[in-house]
Amino acid sequence: MGLTKTEMFTDLQNEIALFAKVLGHPARVAILQHLFKIEGCICGDLVDEIGLAQPTISQHLKELKLLGLIKGNVEGTSVCYCIDKENWTNMKKVMLQFLDQDIDNKNCC
Amino acid sequence: MGLTKTEMFTDLQNEIALFAKVLGHPARVAILQHLFKIEGCICGDLVDEIGLAQPTISQHLKELKLLGLIKGNVEGTSVCYCIDKENWTNMKKVMLQFLDQDIDNKNCC
DNA sequence: AAACTTAATTGTAATATTGCAATGATTAAA
DNA sequence: TTTAATCATTGCAATATTACAATTAAGTTT
Numbered sequence: 001m002g003l004t005k006t007e008m009f010t011d012l013q014n015e016i017a018l019f020a021k022v023l024g025h026p027a028r029v030a031i032l033q034h035l036f037k038i039e040g041c042i043c044g045d046l047v048d049e050i051g052l053a054q055p056t057i058s059q060h061l062k063e064l065k066l067l068g069l070i071k072g073n074v075e076g077t078s079v080c081y082c083i084d085k086e087n088w089t090n091m092k093k094v095m096l097q098f099l100d101q102d103i104d105n106k107n108c109c
Numbered sequence: 110m111g112l113t114k115t116e117m118f119t120d121l122q123n124e125i126a127l128f129a130k131v132l133g134h135p136a137r138v139a140i141l142q143h144l145f146k147i148e149g150c151i152c153g154d155l156v157d158e159i160g161l162a163q164p165t166i167s168q169h170l171k172e173l174k175l176l177g178l179i180k181g182n183v184e185g186t187s188v189c190y191c192i193d194k195e196n197w198t199n200m201k202k203v204m205l206q207f208l209d210q211d212i213d214n215k216n217c218c
Numbered sequence: 219a220a221a222c223t224t225a226a227t228t229g230t231a232a233t234a235t236t237g238c239a240a241t242g243a244t245t246a247a248a
Numbered sequence: 249t250t251t252a253a254t255c256a257t258t259g260c261a262a263t264a265t266t267a268c269a270a271t272t273a274a275g276t277t278t
């Protein structure tokens with residue numbers, strides 16, 4: 001089917017999964033790392049930096065923008081992308097809460 | 110294509126993406142949450158708990174096991190699944206390092 | 219305006235993922 | 249040994265994702 005049955009899960013479970021999913025591709029990980037590293041925040045050199053075709057990068061940027069993790073600023077013919085700090089922090093909080101669950105000692109294995 | 114070009118990324122980028130990907134489905138999030146919550150660690154009631162068909166749950170468990178996040182213990186006719194503490198901690202460390210990057214103030218937007 | 223640059227969009231092909239019915243494997247219980 | 253219970257596997261259909269060539273859109277430069 002390929003269709004996730006989101007209606008049987010809580011909002012939080014779906015939110016965690018959506019965040020994780022968008023981080024679940026190395027190109028998007030690389031894009032985010034580059035946006036973190038770079039001073040100022042450049043744009044189309046992501047294509048050179050990463051090595052995928054321009055439409056592919058554009059598509060990955062779109063998904064990151066859709067989740068709110070980055071935002072883009074049009075500057076002439078080029079577009080300047082950067083991390084959306086507020087949303088990134090929020091996402092981080094959600095993910096940390098999930099990752100940081102305490103592990104019960106009463107595990108059987 | 111549907112085929113990720115892993116060869117153009119670093120091992121770390123691919124590792125982060127793989128971990129994120131396996132967390133990128135609400136059923137797997139729910140399974141992990143349940144395994145964290147429950148005392149001892151039960152098994153096939155995951156099917157009742159989550160509400161997907163048994164083969165579907167089994168498949169999600171397989172993926173979680175493949176990444177090492179959980180392990181299963183055969184106990185008679187049933188199988189006891191639980192979090193693999195060591196690997197979970199390692200995964201957490203990798204993800205935290207990625208999520209905790211400092212955001213440069215020199216952002217353009 | 220014509221030519222150029224940069225990035226988004228569209229269309230398409232290939233592959234992956236999700237979900238489940240049916241079946242199989244394994245062990246316990248009767 | 250038959251029956252039941254639990255879970256894995258297989259096979260399949262539907263949908264999603266990834267990647268890119270070709271094109272479009274929008275702004276710059278000449």
